[in-house]
Each structure stands twice: as C-alpha cells, then as structure tokens.
Amino acid sequence: xxxxxxxxxxxxxxxxxxxxxxxxxxxxxxxxxxxxxxxxxxxxxxxxxxxxxxxxxxxxxxxxxxxxxxxxxxxxxxxxxxxxxxxxxxxxxxxxxxxxxxxxxxxxxxxxxxxxxxxxxxxxxxxxxxxxxxxxxxxxxxxxxxxxxxxxxxxxxxxxxxxxxxxxxxxxxxxxxxxxxxxxxxxxxxxxxxxxxxxxxxxxxxxxxxxxxxxxxxxxxxxxxxxxxxxxxxxxxxxxxxxxxxxxxxxxxx
Numbered sequence: 001x002x003x004x005x006x007x008x009x010x011x012x013x014x015x016x017x018x019x020x021x022x023x024x025x026x027x028x029x030x031x032x033x034x035x036x037x038x039x040x041x042x043x044x045x046x047x048x049x050x051x052x053x054x055x056x057x058x059x060x061x062x063x064x065x066x067x068x069x070x071x072x073x074x075x076x077x078x079x080x081x082x083x084x085x086x087x088x089x090x091x092x093x094x095x096x097x098x099x100x101x102x103x104x105x106x107x108x109x110x111x112x113x114x115x116x117x118x119x120x121x122x123x124x125x126x127x128x129x130x131x132x133x134x135x136x137x138x139x140x141x142x143x144x145x146x147x148x149x150x151x152x153x154x155x156x157x158x159x160x161x162x163x164x165x166x167x168x169x170x171x172x173x174x175x176x177x178x179x180x181x182x183x184x185x186x187x188x189x190x191x192x193x194x195x196x197x198x199x200x201x202x203x204x205x206x207x208x209x210x211x212x213x214x215x216x217x218x219x220x221x222x223x224x225x226x227x228x229x230x231x232x233x234x235x236x237x238x239x240x241x242x243x244x245x246x247x248x249x250x251x252x253x254x
Contacts, residue, residue: 044086045079045098053079053098061092069100071165074217077103105164110150112159118145118173122200125169132196133168134205137240141174144239145203148172175239182239186232192223192247203239211248223247 043060045053050066057064070080082098084090108129113121122132138148149172150157157169182202187195196206214223227246230237 038092039089040092040094042082042084042086042088042090042094042096045082045096046086047075047078049078050100057096062090063093063095065095065097066100067097069102071106072101072217073164073166074101076101107162108165108167110152110157110159110161110163110169113147113150113169113171114159116147118147118171118203119201121147121150121171122197126197129165130163131166131168132200133170135200135203135240136170136172137175137180138172139175139177139180142176143174144176144179146174148174173240180239181236183235184228184230184233184237184243187228187245188225188232190225191221191250192225192245193221195225195228195245199243199245205240205242207242207244209244209246211246213249214247219249220247222250224250 040061042062043056045056045064048056050064054064072080078101080099080101082096084096090096106129110130111124111128113124116124118135125132133151136151141148151170151172152161152163152167154170157163163169182204184204185198185202187198190198192208196208199206208220210220210223214220225245225247229244230241
C-alpha cells in the first residue's frame, strides 16, 4: 500500500502545483488587463493647439476627445478647458474631454437701434453678442434716451452690416434738459460684467481699469470691482458722465 499512498500524494502535489500556476498566472493576466493600481497623471492641455494636445496625450498614455467648441477672441484654435483637470490620476488610455476655442471669426449682423430707448438698445446689443461702447448724449434733441445714431470705430454703421462678435457699438442718444439726471449706484464687490451692465442702465459711461494680474477676457469677465470713482451717491448727476471701475481677480480679495 505504500506505493499507492505515494501515488496519491504525488498526484495531489502535482494537482496543487498546477492549481497554483493557474491561479497566479490568471491573476497576473487579469492585473495586466485591468492595470489594477496603475495610474497616470493627466497633463495640462489648456492653451495647446489640437495637434500639440494630441501629441502630449499620446506621450502621456491617454486619449483626447473634443466635445465642443466655443468662440473666444483670444488664443483661437487652442484647448479652452478639459475634464478631468490637469494633475488628476487616471488609468492608461482614459479619454480626456476637451473644449476647443474655434479658429474662425464669428460675424454678427448689426441691428437697427435708431428709435429704440437706451435700455432697449442695450438689451438688443447683448442678445446679438455685441458690446456697448460709449453712450454719447446729444442735448440738441428734445427727448431723452432715444437712440439717434449707432457707431462702430467712430463711424456710423448701418443696420445689416456684419461685424465680429463682441465688437463695441457706440450709441448717440438724445438728452432733454428736463430729463437729464441720474444717480451713481454702488457696484463695489460686483463682477465687472454685472457692474458695467448696471451702470449702463443708469445711463452712465464706464471705464474699466484692471490690476496687472487680470490678463485674459475670461479673467476680465470674472474680475471684481474693489473701487469706483466717482463714489456711489444718491445726489443727481448728469446722464452720460464717466464712472471709472477698478477691478482685480476675485481670488485677490481673499
């Protein structure tokens, strides 16, 4: 019976060895497939052209997926934002979603604003993706706040003409001696875009001065007013006077 016992033990030993080989082998294969525990750091694609970003992604072991494009005047044809953010940990071959800044120039049609009230004209320009420049008041006209003329780069521009999106349109507006006063609201701690819109609604012109760290259009849009001159007042002032805003990055306030 000794040889039988030896045979049983031998077969069990061989079976155990085969089982262990299969177990560890399959575990290694599975780990290789899933790359369990292996992560890569997502590069910063923002500001890169698509070609630069794709090469950077290939070198880093991830892939790019363009999900949208937006119109921004600055750094056209580059990555505007990404998801996941730079520095995030992901697995190899992960798709990184990016939004591109369009290469082309977007044109918009200038509407006919003549005869509109100032507030109607401001709303119409905003809906078309155009900016309000200077509101020029003409006291030779008996009615206040009706648009008499629209100008682009110092010259009259006709309805139907095309200009680049976010171009600035100046308005010539009537000013009656009997209805020519407004007041200066407090816009400190407001974002620049909101502050400008509010002051325009009070029939005031706006000049913006940004701190040095405010450089891009996005930073300017999110900059916060920390000082204004003249100071806020409930005393009457003439429509069309200049209010200067001083703005800085929101983070600078903290």
